[in-house]
Amino acid sequence: MSVLIRNAAIVTPAGMVQGDIYTEANTIVRIGKCRERAEHVIDGTGKMAIPGLVNAHAHVAMTLFRGCGEDLPLDRWLNERIWPLEARQTQADVVAAANLAFCEMIRGGTTSFAEMCLFDTKEMFRAAAEAGMRGIISRSFLDFGDKRRAKSQLKEIPRTLEYGGGALRPSAGAHAPYTCSEEVLVKSKELARKKGLKYQIHVSETRTEIFEVMKARGKYPYEYLDSIGLMDADSVFAHGGWLTKREILLGGRRGVNVAYCPVSSLKLATGGITQVAELDAAGANVCLGTDGCASNNSLDMFQTMKMAALLQKHHYWRADALSCRKALDFATVNGARALGFDSGALEEGKLADIVLLERGPNMHPEHDPVANVVYAAGPQNVSDVIIDGRPVMLDRELLTLDEERIFDEAERRAAGFRR
Amino acid sequence: MSVLIRNAAIVTPAGMVQGDIYTEANTIVRIGKCRERAEHVIDGTGKMAIPGLVNAHAHVAMTLFRGCGEDLPLDRWLNERIWPLEARQTQADVVAAANLAFCEMIRGGTTSFAEMCLFDTKEMFRAAAEAGMRGIISRSFLDFGDKRRAKSQLKEIPRTLEYGGGALRPSAGAHAPYTCSEEVLVKSKELARKKGLKYQIHVSETRTEIFEVMKARGKYPYEYLDSIGLMDADSVFAHGGWLTKREILLGGRRGVNVAYCPVSSLKLATGGITQVAELDAAGANVCLGTDGCASNNSLDMFQTMKMAALLQKHHYWRADALSCRKALDFATVNGARALGFDSGALEEGKLADIVLLERGPNMHPEHDPVANVVYAAGPQNVSDVIIDGRPVMLDRELLTLDEERIFDEAERRAAGFRR
Numbered sequence: 001m002s003v004l005i006r007n008a009a010i011v012t013p014a015g016m017v018q019g020d021i022y023t024e025a026n027t028i029v030r031i032g033k034c035r036e037r038a039e040h041v042i043d044g045t046g047k048m049a050i051p052g053l054v055n056a057h058a059h060v061a062m063t064l065f066r067g068c069g070e071d072l073p074l075d076r077w078l079n080e081r082i083w084p085l086e087a088r089q090t091q092a093d094v095v096a097a098a099n100l101a102f103c104e105m106i107r108g109g110t111t112s113f114a115e116m117c118l119f120d121t122k123e124m125f126r127a128a129a130e131a132g133m134r135g136i137i138s139r140s141f142l143d144f145g146d147k148r149r150a151k152s153q154l155k156e157i158p159r160t161l162e163y164g165g166g167a168l169r170p171s172a173g174a175h176a177p178y179t180c181s182e183e184v185l186v187k188s189k190e191l192a193r194k195k196g197l198k199y200q201i202h203v204s205e206t207r208t209e210i211f212e213v214m215k216a217r218g219k220y221p222y223e224y225l226d227s228i229g230l231m232d233a234d235s236v237f238a239h240g241g242w243l244t245k246r247e248i249l250l251g252g253r254r255g256v257n258v259a260y261c262p263v264s265s266l267k268l269a270t271g272g273i274t275q276v277a278e279l280d281a282a283g284a285n286v287c288l289g290t291d292g293c294a295s296n297n298s299l300d301m302f303q304t305m306k307m308a309a310l311l312q313k314h315h316y317w318r319a320d321a322l323s324c325r326k327a328l329d330f331a332t333v334n335g336a337r338a339l340g341f342d343s344g345a346l347e348e349g350k351l352a353d354i355v356l357l358e359r360g361p362n363m364h365p366e367h368d369p370v371a372n373v374v375y376a377a378g379p380q381n382v383s384d385v386i387i388d389g390r391p392v393m394l395d396r397e398l399l400t401l402d403e404e405r406i407f408d409e410a411e412r413r414a415a416g417f418r419r
Numbered sequence: 420m421s422v423l424i425r426n427a428a429i430v431t432p433a434g435m436v437q438g439d440i441y442t443e444a445n446t447i448v449r450i451g452k453c454r455e456r457a458e459h460v461i462d463g464t465g466k467m468a469i470p471g472l473v474n475a476h477a478h479v480a481m482t483l484f485r486g487c488g489e490d491l492p493l494d495r496w497l498n499e500r501i502w503p504l505e506a507r508q509t510q511a512d513v514v515a516a517a518n519l520a521f522c523e524m525i526r527g528g529t530t531s532f533a534e535m536c537l538f539d540t541k542e543m544f545r546a547a548a549e550a551g552m553r554g555i556i557s558r559s560f561l562d563f564g565d566k567r568r569a570k571s572q573l574k575e576i577p578r579t580l581e582y583g584g585g586a587l588r589p590s591a592g593a594h595a596p597y598t599c600s601e602e603v604l605v606k607s608k609e610l611a612r613k614k615g616l617k618y619q620i621h622v623s624e625t626r627t628e629i630f631e632v633m634k635a636r637g638k639y640p641y642e643y644l645d646s647i648g649l650m651d652a653d654s655v656f657a658h659g660g661w662l663t664k665r666e667i668l669l670g671g672r673r674g675v676n677v678a679y680c681p682v683s684s685l686k687l688a689t690g691g692i693t694q695v696a697e698l699d700a701a702g703a704n705v706c707l708g709t710d711g712c713a714s715n716n717s718l719d720m721f722q723t724m725k726m727a728a729l730l731q732k733h734h735y736w737r738a739d740a741l742s743c744r745k746a747l748d749f750a751t752v753n754g755a756r757a758l759g760f761d762s763g764a765l766e767e768g769k770l771a772d773i774v775l776l777e778r779g780p781n782m783h784p785e786h787d788p789v790a791n792v793v794y795a796a797g798p799q800n801v802s803d804v805i806i807d808g809r810p811v812m813l814d815r816e817l818l819t820l821d822e823e824r825i826f827d828e829a830e831r832r833a834a835g836f837r838r
Contacts (some may be wrong), residue, residue, distance in 0.1 A: 028502060067787035071732075071739040099797035103780035107799070267794070269738040297780050299792040303722060310685035313490075319688040320490040361522035362717050362798070364826050365833030368486035375686070375716040376485060379781070380526070380799040407783050414784030 002387055004253065008044025008356060009369065012052070012346050016369050022047060025042055025351035026167070026389035031348055040391050042384055044356055047279045047364070050328075050373055051344050052111025052134075052353030052387060053301040054335025055240040057259035057289025060101035061117045061124065062086070064414045065294035074206050074268045074295075082294060085417055086118060093413050094119055095127045097123045100410045102131035104299045105255075107378040111387045113355040114236060114259065114289070114339055116200050118141050120156070125163045125170075132392040134353060136339050137164065137192050138173035138200045141184045157188070161195055167351075167388040169340065171236075173175045173200035177221055182228060189230050198234050201225075204240040205271040212241045222247035232254050236338050238289060238381075240279070241271030248275060252282025254265050257338035258402060260330075262307040263298075264291030266383075269298055276308065276330070277322045288327075288333040300350040302378045306332045324374035357386035420458055420808055422446065422702070427463025427775060430470070430786065431486045431765050432752075434786075435788050440468060442771035445586070445808035450767055455591065459810050461803055463775060467782070468793055469747075469764050471553075471772030472529025472720040472807060475756025476619075476657040476678035476708025479520035480536045480543065481505070481511045483833045484713035487731040493625050493687045495716075499608055501713060504836055505537060512832050513538055519829045521550035522820050523718045524545055530772040530806045533655060533708065535559050535592055535619050539575070544582045544589075550817045551811040555758050556591035557619045560603045569603045571703060576607070580614055586770075588808040590655075592619035594674065597631045601647060606648050617653050617759050620644075623666075624658040625689040641666035644800040650675050655757050656695065657708060659698070660690030667694060671701025676757035682717075683710030692734045695749070696741045706754040707746075721797045724750045728793060743793035775803035 005021040010031060012357040020034035023043075030036070063080070069081035089097075091348045094117070105113060112134040117124060121139045128135060139160045143150035172192035174180045178213065180188075185201075194197040204210055204221045217224040217231035222243065225231050233255040240258045243251070249256060258279050265271030276286045277384055290299045305327045312322035336344030336353075358381050363372045392400045429450060430807050439453035440463075451457070481501070488500035490492045498721040502775060508516075524532060528618045532568040533652035539703040540558045547554060557580045559808060562569035580589045587727070593599045600605075604620075623629055623640045641662065644650050652674040659677045660757040680819070684690030707727055709718045731741035755763030755770075762770035776782065779793045803810040811819045 050470070065789040067785060070787055070790045070794075071742050073738045077738070100780055100783055107780060199507070201744055236699060264727065265734040269736050269740070270734075293781075297790060298797070300781070300797065303725075303797075306722075307726070310682065312539040312599045313688040314685040314691075317495070317688050321688070323490050359826070361519055361526060361822065361826070362435070362719070364519055364829045365483055365485060366830065367484075367833060367837065368489055371486040371716060372491045375489075376712070378717070378719065378722075378797055378799065380797065403780065407778070407780070411782045411785065418440075418786065 001387055003040045003389065003391060004034055005041065005042045005044045005049060005354065008047050008049040010049045010346055011369060011373065012407045021346065021354060023389045024350050026342055026352055027343050028348055031346060036133065037279060042394065043130045046359060048357040048359060048381065050069045050355050051332040051345060051346050052355050052358060052385065053109050053331050054230060054339060055105065055110050055113040055289050055299065055301055056236060056287035056338050056342060057261050057291055058115050058299065059292030060098040060115055061119060062292035062294045063101040064410060064417065065099040066297045068358065072369055074270045075208065077268060077382045088417065091119065091123050094244035095123050096409045096413050098124050098127045099131065099401060101299060102128065102133055103398060103403055103406055105397060106385050107382060108302065108383040109300065109355040109385065110301050111355065111385060112336065112339055112341065112343065114200060114299045115213055118142060121160050125168055128168050130400060132390050134167040134341060134387055136169050136171040136198050137279065138171040140173045140175045141188045142175040142179055143181055143184050144179055145181050150181055154187060158185050159190060159195060161191065168322065171198040171200055176209065176278050177204040177225060177295045178209045184231060192234065198237045199238060200238065202239055203237040204241050204243060207242055210242055220244055220247050222250055226250055226254065239265065239271055241265060243275060248278050249282050250279055251279055251284040255283055255285060257285045259287050259288060259289045259338065260308060261289045261291040262311050263304055264295040268295050273311045280326065285334050286330050288331045288339045294363045300379060301331055303372050327371055327374050352386055352389040354386040355382060357381040358383045420526060420793060421451055422459045422461065422805055422808060422810060423455060423457035424461045424463045425775065427466050427468040429468045429509065429765055429815055430788060431791065432610045440765065442774060442808045445771055447765065447767055447769050447771045448670040450765060461633060461672065461813065462743050462785050464779060466780060466802065467776040467802055468765060469776060469789065470751040470765050470775050471707065471774050472528050472750050473531040473758060474524065474529050474708050474720055474756045475655060475706035476535045476680050476710055477514045477532045478498040478546045478711030479517045479532065479534055479669060480538060482520040483512060483517040483709035483829060483836065485716045485770065494627065496687060501611060508640055510542050514542050515828045515832050517543050517546045518825045519818060520549065520718060521547065521552055521707060521824055522817060522822055525804050525812050525817060527719050528801040528804065529720050529723065530774065530804060531720065531755065531758055531760065533555050537561060539584055540579050544587055547587050551806050551809050553586035553760060553806055555588050555590040555617050557590040559592045560607045561592045561594040562600055563598055564600050568669065569600055577610060580610065580616060585644050590619055590674050592618040595621040595628065596644060597628045604649060605647055611653065617655060619655045619657065621658055622656040623660050623711055624661060631711055631800065634723060639663055641664050645669055647672065648748045652679045658684065658690055659693045660684060662694060667695045667697050668701050670698055670703040674702055674704060676706060678706050678708045678757065679727060680708045680710040681730050682723055686716050692730045696731045697765060699745065705749050707750045720750055724793050743790045747789055771805055771808040774801060778799040
C-alpha cells in the first residue's frame with residue numbers, strides 16, 4: 001500500500017515544513033516534494049500533519065464501564081464497582097469495549113496503545129488488528145498472593161505471548177507490586193526478558209499502596225522493583241505518584257518508561273502530580289496515557305498532553321516547568337519508544353503513523369504550531385488517520401470500524417451490566 | 420422565530436427526558452411531546468440536548484494572541500508580551516479576534532460569555548450581535564494609580580454602558596484591585612449599581628497580587644473589596660486563587676459570583692486551585708471561565724468543566740469533592756445567574772440557549788448522561804447550537820459567521836503582530 005499526503009503543514013522534529021509525505025508499505029519514505037504516485041492520495045491543503053499520538057497506558061477492555069462509578073475513591077471504585085463488573089465480563093464484552101475504544105482513539109488521533117488486560121487477549125488482538133491499531137497488549141498477572149491462582153496464570157499467560165503480529169505485539173506484565181507475589185513479579189519479568197518483550201505494570205498509583213509496599217518489602221515501590229530486577233528500559237511503569245527524589249533518580253538511571261496518566265490521577269484523587277519534568281531530566285522515558293476510560297472518562301490524548309504540561313507548571317509554580325514541545329514528545333516519540341516501535345515522529349524511515357488536523361477556529365492564529373497542537377487542538381480537529389501506512393480514517397470517515405454497529409453493541413452490553 | 424427540536428435526550432434539572440423542545444421568540448415554551456409547527460425543525464434523534472455553556476470569564480479581544488507567549492509566568496507574560504501587543508491593537512484587530520472566538524465558542528457549545536476588555540466595546544457589541552452570542556461585555560477601568568488616566572476613563576466608560584441590547588448587555592468593571600486606584604474601584608462599582616448592571620473584576624489571580632493588596636490596604640483582597648462595597652451578588656470576581664477560609668465565608672455571605680478559570684490558572688502557574696467546593700457550600704455562586712485563549716489556549720468549556728471538577732477531587736484528596744452535576748451547574752445555570760440572564764437550564768420559560776450533542780464513541784455507553792457530558796464530551800460532539808431562540812449552528816454549519824473569511828483575517832492580522 002502507498003499513501004501520498006499533498007501539501008500539508010508537517011510537524012517534524014526540526015520544525016514545521018510545508019510539503020508532501022509519501023509512505024510505502026508501513027514506512028515514511030519521503031517528506032518534502034514528492035512526485036510518487038500512490039494508491040491513496042490525500043489533499044492536505046490547509047491541514048497540519050502530526051505524528052500519531054501514543055496512549056502508553058490504557059485499559060480498552062473497560063470502555064463499557066465509562067460512567068459506572070462516578071465520584072468514588074480508587075479502593076471503593078475498584079472493589080465495589082470495577083472488579084465486580086469485570087468479573088462478569090465475557091470475551092464478547094471485551095471485544096465490544098475494545099472496538100468502542102478504537103473508534104474513540106482513532107477519532108482522537110491516537111494510533112498506538114499499550115493495553116493491560118485481565119483476560120485472555122486473543123480476541124483483543126484480533127479486534128485491534130481489524131481496527132488497524134498499533135500497540136502492545138499484555139494479559140496481566142494478578143494473584144493477590146494466592147499460590148493456586150499464580151500457578152494457573154503461570155500456565156495460561158505464556159500462550160498470550162505468542163499472539164499478535166505486524167503492528168501488534170504481545171507484552172508481559174503484572175498488575176502491581178501490591179497485588180502480586182514476588183515470585184509472580186520475577187517470573188513474569190523473566191518471561192518478558194526471555195522473549196525480548198516489553199513489560200507493563202502499575203506502580204505507585206495510590207498513597208495506600210506505597211505504605212503497603214513499604215510495610216511488606218521495606219522499600220519504596222521503585223526501589224523494591226529495582227531490587228528484584230523489574231526496572232529497566234523495557235518496563236513500562238504506569239502512574240508514578242508520590243515518588244521520592246531517590247526513586248526519580250533511580251528511574252532515570254535505569255531509563256525506565258513512566259506512563260503518566262494525569263487525568264485519571266486527578267479524577268480518582270489518588271496519584272498526586274507525578275514529577276515528570278524531573279523524571280525526564282533524570283533520564284527516564286516519560287510517556288503519557290489516559291488509563292481506562294472508566295476513570296478518565298475519555299481516551300483523549302490531546303487533553304492528556306495539555307494536562308500533563310499544565311500540571312507541571314502548577315506543581316512547580318513555574319510556567320516554564322514543562323514546554324509544549326516536551327509534552328508533544330512525551331505523547332509521540334517517547335510513547336513509541338516505550339512500546340518498542342520506531343514511530344512517533346514524522347521523519348523519513350520511521351513507521352507511518354500520521355494524523356491530519358483540520359485547523360478549526362481553535363487552531364488560529366498559528367503563532368506557534370506546537371502550542372496549538374498541545375494546548376488548543378482536540379479530537380474535533382482530527383480529520384485523517386494513517387496507522388502503519390494504512391488509512392483508517394479519511395475525511396472523518398472510519399474505514400475499518402462500523403461505528404453504528406459498535407455503538408449499538410456497546411449500549412446493549414452495557415445495559416446488561418446495569419441489571 | 421420558532422424552533423422545534425424533535426426526539427432528543429434532554430438533560431433537564433430533574434434528569435434526562437426523551438422528547439421535543441419547542442421554542443418561540445427567545446424562550447423555551449414546551450419540553451416533552453410538542454405538536455407545534457416551527458420555522459426550524461431539527462431532528463434530535465440520537466442526540467443529547469444540554470443547556471448552552473456559559474463562559475463567565477473571557478477576553479475574546481485577545482484571541483489573536485493564542486500561542487504568543489508560551490511557557491512564561493504571568494508577570495512576564497503580561498509585561499513583555501500581552502500588554503505590548505494589546506497596545507498595538509486596533510478596533511479592527513479586536514473585531515477579528517472576537518469573531519474568531521465566537522466561531523470557537525459556538526463550535527464548543529458555548530452560548531454566553533462575560534467579556535472584560537481594555538478597549539472601547541462598541542464594535543465588539545456589534546460583532547457579538549451579528550454572531551448571535553449572548554453575553555455581558557465590560558470595558559475595564561485600568562489606571563495604575565495614574566490620576567489623569569483615571570479621569571479620562573471616567574469620562575469615556577459611561578458611554579460603553581449604553582451599548583448592547585437583546586441578548587447582549589453592558590457591564591461595568593475594573594481590571595483588578597492592584598492595578599486600580601480605590602477611587603476608580605468605588606466609582607466604577609457605583610456606575611454599575613446606578614444602572615443595575617453587573618460588575619466584572621479580576622481578584623486574587625496571583626500570589627504577588629495578594630501581597631501587594633495586603634501591603635497597600637492591610638487586608639486580603641476579598642476583605643478589601645468588601646470594605647469598599649464591591650462585593651455583592653452583582654459582582655463577578657474572576658479567578659480567586661489563594662483564598663483564605665475567612666475570604667471564602669465572606670464571599671459566601673455576600674453571594675458573590677466567582678468565575679473560576681482552572682485551565683488558565685494552571686497554565687500561568689499562578690492561581691493554585693480555587694476551593695470552589697467550599698465557596699459553593701458557603702453560598703457563593705461559582706461559575707467557570709476559560710480566561711483569554713492567550714493563556715489557556717482554547718475556549719473549550721467542556722475541558723474547563725472537567726478540569727474544575729477533577730482539580731477539586733485532587734485538591735481535597737477526595738473523589739467526591741465535586742460531582743459532575745455540580746460542575747455542569749457551574750458551567751450553565753450558575754454562569755447564567757452571574758451574567759444576569761434567565762437561561763442555563765432546559766426548562767419551560769427559560770431563555771432558549773440549547774446545544775445538541777452527537778453521541779460519538781466518547782459518549783457511549785450512557786450509564787450516566789451527566790458524567791458523559793462533563794467528563795467525556797468535547798467540541799467534537801457539538802452539532803447544533805441555538806442562542807436566544809435563534810439557530811447559530813445547524814449540523815455543524817455556522818450560520819452567522821463566515822469561518823473562512825474570519826480565519827484568513829485572523830492570520831493576516833496576527834502576522835502583523837509578529838513583525
